[in-house]
Amino acid sequence: MPKRAFEADPSVLRRLREAVRDDLAGAGIDDDALEDVILCVHEACMNAMQHGRGRLHVGWAVAPGEVRVEVCDEGDGAPLPAADGVPDAGQQSGRGLFLIRRLTHRFETSLDGGARCLAFAVPLHAGTGRPGPLESAGFFSAN
Numbered sequence: 001m002p003k004r005a006f007e008a009d010p011s012v013l014r015r016l017r018e019a020v021r022d023d024l025a026g027a028g029i030d031d032d033a034l035e036d037v038i039l040c041v042h043e044a045c046m047n048a049m050q051h052g053r054g055r056l057h058v059g060w061a062v063a064p065g066e067v068r069v070e071v072c073d074e075g076d077g078a079p080l081p082a083a084d085g086v087p088d089a090g091q092q093s094g095r096g097l098f099l100i101r102r103l104t105h106r107f108e109t110s111l112d113g114g115a116r117c118l119a120f121a122v123p124l125h126a127g128t129g130r131p132g133p134l135e136s137a138g139f140f141s142a143n
Contacts, residue, residue, distance in 0.1 A: 001070060003059035008049045008073065013042055020060060027062045029124050036103045037067050037122045043096035044118050048073040052116055066105070066121040075116035 054074025
């Protein structure tokens with residue numbers, strides 16, 4: 001997938017969100033799923049800006065049934081946290097990767113040389129991602 005390079009500066013996030021929206025508008029993605037993609041791209045980039053180094057390399061593409069996204073930084077090679085659990089209410093940060101895991105149906109992290117990469121796939125239709133922690137625990141099961 002082709003990637004675009006962006007400075008690791010929060011001021012570029014608006015331009016990046018607009019680029020994702022412009023590229024994916026009219027690609028058969030429902031509005032809620034498009035907003036999920038944009039939120040996940042934003043959160044992945046914020047994570048890279050806070051915890052990585054160098055420029056960001058961001059790519060996205062429509063594939064059968066999903067939008068695939070990859071965000072890489074020129075980081076120090078430290079792996080990204082797993083973000084498997086529900087963040088503690090008292091935490092000041094740490095919700096970005098949690099949100100991405102909940103809105104996507106595939107999520108992985110990798111090291112590519114010194115670069116840290118986060119790849120995920122958002123279903124083309126909202127509501128078909130991973131179940132949230134309450135659904136997983138059977139909280140919403142029909143009785």
